[in-house]
Amino acid sequence: MAGSGEFQPESERVTRQLRDDILDGVRKPGSKLVERELAAQMGVSRVPVRDALRVLVAEGLVTPRPRTWAVVREFTSSDIADLNEVRGALEALTFRLAAQRRHRAGLDRLRSNLQEELKAACAGDGVRARRAAADFHETVTSMAANELLSELESTFRSRMRWLLGQHDDLMAIAREHEALYAAIADRNVALVDELVAKHLENSRHAIVAHHG
Missing domain, CATH: 1.10.10.10 (Winged helix-like DNA-binding domain superfamily/Winged helix DNA-binding domain)
Structure with missing residues (x-):
């Protein structure tokens, strides 16, 4: 900005x-x-x-x-399914690389995103919470330190931000991000893989509920 x-x-x-x-x-x-x-x-x-x-x-x-x-644009169920498939494939790799390559500056930025998201979720401020959640994911992409991944992410960044905004339980998403932050900070790649899989599955269910 x-x-x-x-x-x-x-x-x-x-x-x-x-x-x-x-x-x-x-x-x-x-x-x-x-x-x-x-x-x-x-x-x-x-x-x-x-x-x-x-x-x-x-x-x-x-x-x-x-x-x-x-x-x-009115996103159809097919559009959302496509976005979820691409997101699932890329985020599994992105979070794993971020955990392997994490550094102090990236962790500080990620922690700042998380704190903003938690604060906004506690206040019931959906706009701020969803923006901070999207910032969290973009910081993870930056921490992965892979130029091709960053290029791919930039091509559909706005659509991913839209997708990440299709959640109603702000605090549940923030708590999942909190667990992911801790696992990345600990460089616990196996736990990151497990948490990302759960995060993606929970997100898919939340999006279906939001549009149901």
């Missing part, structure tokens, strides 16, 4: 705002995104809005429509 004194192009600001609105549930699936209306709401011309919509289409969060509008 750009600092308060750091210049940020309008297209990036609009993209970030729309992305956050979608991931935080402010703009619901199927909601129309009309260039003219968005430009008026955000106090910008239609050009940065058009650029932002192109980015969000590429990220898989928005579905284009003819001419000057789009809609927030």
Whole structure:
């Protein structure tokens, strides 16, 4: 996120705002995104809005429509199953590598993500808790120190953040992350493998319940 004194192009600001609105549930699936209306709401011309919509289409969060509008993507059960399969394959490796290669700076950042998630979950702040949970997973990817994994993660980061937001029991997810943090810190790879498998299974059930 750009600092308060750091210049940020309008297209990036609009993209970030729309992305956050979608991931935080402010703009619901199927909601129309009309260039003219968005430009008026955000106090910008239609050009940065058009650029932002192109980015969000590429990220898989928005579905284009003819001419000057789009809609927030409605993820189908098939879409969710695909995301879960890819997530399961990549996270098993990512968490294992993070445990094997963990270092103090990464652990400090991971602990900070976890503390933010626990604090938000205790307060019942779903937006903050889900953002911190997604940050936790992205920090683990960074700790894995594998450039190809990082590239793969970046291609569907927004869709993964959406998927990680489809949970209702904020504290249950935070506690699972707490156990994973401890296992990574101890470099207990066998336990990490076990906890990740349980975490993925619990997450799949939670997502089904959320959409049920």
